[in-house]
Amino acid sequence: MIPYAPFDVIIIGGSYAGLSAAMSLGRSRRQVLIIDSGLPCNRFTPHSHNFLTQDGKAPAEIAQRAREQVHQYDTVHFVEGTANTVTQVDSFFVVETATGEAFTAKKLILANGIKDNLPDIPGLANAWGKTVIHCPYCHGYEFKDQKTGILAHGDRALHLAGLVYNLSKDLQLFTNGEAEFTAEQRTKLTKAGILVHEERIISISEKEGIIDGITLDTGVFMPLQALYAVIPFTQQGGVADALGCTLTDAGHIKVDFMQKTSVPGVYACGDNSSPMRSVALAVSTGSTAGAMVNMELVTESF
Ligand SMILES: Cc1cc2nc3c(=O)[nH]c(=O)nc-3n(C[C@H](O)[C@H](O)[C@H](O)COP(=O)(O)OP(=O)(O)OC[C@H]3O[C@@H](n4cnc5c(N)ncnc54)[C@H](O)[C@@H]3O)c2cc1C
CATH class of the missing domain: 3.50.50.60 (FAD/NAD(P)-binding domain)
Structure with missing residues (x-):
């Protein structure tokens, strides 16, 4: 009682x-x-x-x-x-x-x-916590050396890119809109071989939370096994x-x-x-x- x-x-x-x-x-x-x-x-x-x-x-x-x-x-x-x-x-x-x-x-x-507050991208909510992840310390080791994306922009994207780069060099950045990077930040990303995609993300393709890629508004499908997202x-x-x-x-x-x-x-x-x-x-x-x-x-x- x-x-x-x-x-x-x-x-x-x-x-x-x-x-x-x-x-x-x-x-x-x-x-x-x-x-x-x-x-x-x-x-x-x-x-x-x-x-x-x-x-x-x-x-x-x-x-x-x-x-x-x-x-x-x-x-x-x-x-x-x-x-x-x-x-x-x-x-x-x-x-x-x-x-x-x-x-x-x-x-x-x-x-x-x-x-x-998860963004309204079809597929994201289903994969949240499984293959769409928030933190390299929590889940990064499990996705080491896999085809990895980062959904973020500005300083947060750079911060995350630095952390994730040590876990997988097969890394790309998705800003889901115009990127906000300084010239210095762009040079850093280019040096590391990290491509930046500024197109809008239309959907994330997943089955039971396991993603296999994302589709950009140009219709291009980008294969991915893990996506870090700043939410x-x-x-x-x-x-x-x-x-x-x-x-x-x-x-x-x-x-x-x-x-x-x-x-x-x-x-x-x-x-x-x-x-x-x-x-x-x-x-x-x-x-x-x-x-x-x-x-x-x-x-x-x-
Ligand atoms: C998808 C995901 C995966 C994660 N994986 C890891 C991991 O692998 N390792 C790790 O260390 N961390 C992980 N984290 C981070 C970790 O889960 C959080 O840091 C941790 O849960 C924070 O604990 P908390 O008690 O502050 O909040 P929470 O665990 O979120 O708990 C808050 C509690 O407050 C309750 N509550 C909220 N509002 C009210 C209210 N008004 N009245 C009564 N109750 C209320 C909720 O119901 C909930 O039970 C993950 C986070 C996410 C989102």
């Missing part, structure tokens, strides 16, 4: 970052409520890589193990659902869920990830906005080295506040947020 008295902490989002924060807090005997809608961003990928001890496991398996371990701490409670609104009443935060339940806490941790994102729902959290220019919640946001009593961790997107980093920043919230509670009462 869930106690309705004020919790010490409510954590919005119970994936890697939120569960990690909950573990620090549960082990500190804090009364914690995790509200989670069960839709982590990596649910589309069959295997998660680059997290020690869990390399190659299914994302859901890692999360399930984490949930089981956090469940062992009896001051940590779970609610399945979506946190819809957050308001501040005196020194408390009141979180209302989509089903109309309201919960109160002294502190708040936002661990609700980000929303990937625009937004914060999930309106929670950070409603609280008045300052965002960075890139759109992440601005936090200090203790994961504190610009709003007193509110911390953020995981993808919502970091350009480096990984399970390891979500766990690390979640653990920091949990410990720092605990410290703030200690300072206020001891």
Whole structure:
């Protein structure tokens, strides 16, 4: 049963970052409520890589193990659902869920990830997380030496090209519109033998998420086995906005080295506040947020 008295902490989002924060807090005997809608961003990928001890496991398996371990701490409670609104009443935060339940806490941790706004290119969504990928550290090794594309432009494309080039030299860039490269950047790409295609992408050809190429608006079919894509994102729902959290220019919640946001009593961790997107980093920043919230509670009462 869930106690309705004020919790010490409510954590919005119970994936890697939120569960990690909950573990620090549960082990500190804090009364914690995790509200989670069960839709982590990596649910589309069959295997998660680059997290020690869990390399190659299914994302859901890692999360399930984490949930089981956090469940062992009896001051940590779970609610399945979506946190819809957050308001501040005196020194408390009141979180209302989509089903109309309201919960109160002294502190708040936002661990609700980000929303990937996939471009409307036929075939892309089906292949997202399988052969259309976001990160060379997470999936690059599995596609080493394969026919690889990068869908990006500007500085991000150059950044990614440098990283991917060491994994596959069979590399081409697709800007899906006029390229925004400096002369210096173009020289770099030419030197590396990376062709730049500025034509619009009409569709991505795939079967069960496995791509075999993309069609450009000239009608040309470009065979590919993997496509890295830089995807625009937004914060999930309106929670950070409603609280008045300052965002960075890139759109992440601005936090200090203790994961504190610009709003007193509110911390953020995981993808919502970091350009480096990984399970390891979500766990690390979640653990920091949990410990720092605990410290703030200690300072206020001891
Ligand atoms: C396709 C893909 C593949 C990836 N592969 C890898 C990989 O191989 N290795 C790796 O290290 N990283 C990988 N990543 C990155 C990694 O998945 C993320 O960095 C990590 O999931 C971030 O954890 P998080 O807890 O911050 O957010 P998420 O895991 O996205 O979880 C956010 C949680 O908050 C919940 N939520 C959102 N809004 C609300 C709300 N209002 N109320 C209640 N709950 C809410 C969601 O349902 C979700 O459960 C991948 C990412 C993607 C997109």
